Amino acid sequence: MSGALPLVLIAALRMLSSWPLRLLHAVGGPLGWLVYLASPTYRRRFRANAAQAGVPWPKAREAIGAAGRMLTELPTLWLRPVQAPLPVAVGWEGGELIEQAQAAGRGLVMLTPHLGCFEAIGQSYAQRYGAGRGAMTVLYRPARKPWLRPLVEQARRRPGLDAAPATLAGVRQMLRALKRGEVVGLLPDQVPPEGLGVWAPFFGKPAYTMTLAARLVQQSGAALLVVWGERLPRGAGYLVRVSDPGALPADPVEAASAINRAMERLILQCPEQYLWGYHRYKQPRRDGPGAAPGEGA
Template identity: 65%
Template sequence: MLLLFRFLARWPLRLLHALGGLAGWLTYAASASYRQRFQANVAVAGLPWAAARPAIAAAGRMIAETPWLWLRPAEERLGRRLRWEGAELIEAALAERRGLVLLTPHLGCFEICAQAVAERFCDAERPITVLFRPARKAWLRPIVDDSRGRPGLATAPATLAGVRQMIRALRQGQTIGLLPDQVPPEGLGVWAPFFGRPAYTMTLAARLVQQTGAALLLIWGERLPGGQGYAVHVMPAPAIARELSPEEAAATINAAMEQMIRLAPGQYLWGYNRYKRPRGLDIAAAPEPAAAATATGQER
């Protein structure tokens, strides 16, 4: 498998994205459960099908571009394959030297965001630290571990040690990256509305901001058509005040993620099981939508 990854890593993005688009549609056609979840998530979001339909191919492109993203030589810079919108927001936040938290949903090429930030703003002494879950497949772990540790980019496992690593980075004025629409393990999240439906949502992102006083920005990597590359968009984030409860903070962040997803629904990972229960949690713990809104102060 490693040989296949290395072989595909040499392909141009144009071919990888073409292959991935086809694979995305084949997966959608072959898997009834994936297809139903995809359609159900789009319906919950209240978006027209025509706007979300391109995400079927985009999901395949996300997989196909992975070898290039992970195994591209470290000295091969993104260069012309990348353009920025809002980079000045990162520059201003870093100038304050109070740490920076970057949040991105499963939208577009989220892997490119960390690499782009590392290449432009970071170095070995002041890297961007990204939270990740170790690969479940034993053969994949060495690839993931080696490929994500690029110049200016450090990784922190989704463990207590990883959380401490991220807190240290913020207190040293460095940058960290998180995907807050990832379902956390039991006990590490709260139920908060996501497109109007209760979703178990991580509290880590808000806690890091509240505990360290770090700046907060939103970022996402748009996959450009025809394998042209990527556009990284940086946007202001809502304020996460210290006095916000975990439920209120999670609802605030979810609303920001919704706003970003509505910008490019054709590149969101609608097949992701966002509304699943965390392992070991009683299903009765998931409140009804009205109850969830009341708990987060939306119906005061």
């Protein structure tokens, strides 16, 4: 990519960050359909994953536009000034579960699938609960495009919000945060590198599933909650829904299966906003020696 093109893209993203959410979502819906129609591979995977979950096509097809809205809302979430609050309303349902865990002095692991606006959860948590309770630490992988990395870093590191890289050092960072009684956020329906997961059912089909979430809970004594951010219609904002999935089994495969079942329940609450095009059933990649976050942490 030429040096000028990233500058143009960054300028365009910064311009979009000033648009109201309703307008961004209006643009995002057609964009989602454009991507769907332009990519046969994406289209096949989208339909196959939704069918595997037993979601009727009239509901699943709504997620095509939702995927585009997820993309066009990112400039607002990523690029506003670091100290600026979220420019949209975010409600919370089940927030008392967070308060109960923190009142007990325990750390808290919060899990969310690729459902709704998961990007808004950490920033909203920092605004609502972060003061006096420590930052929320989220696991992330740096963007592949060098020009995009500073933008993602800005989004991940805000007051009350910190980021941990997907490395052994990042896992240790998350464990320290939990032992201080703070919060860690993960997307457990990501496919981890080979050796960092187990095969467990996801909507009835084996999916390589991370073991990190269960290990963090077991090694730190943290509480566990599941959460997702519903995208409200007509750019009205988001509603973050929090629930308790229950205790995890000690066995790694059983724990991963329990987490997958919890993610399935969340997804089926609103299949219209799940990323059905995500390659959930792919083979794990090989990151090579030394790339084993969590092992021996």
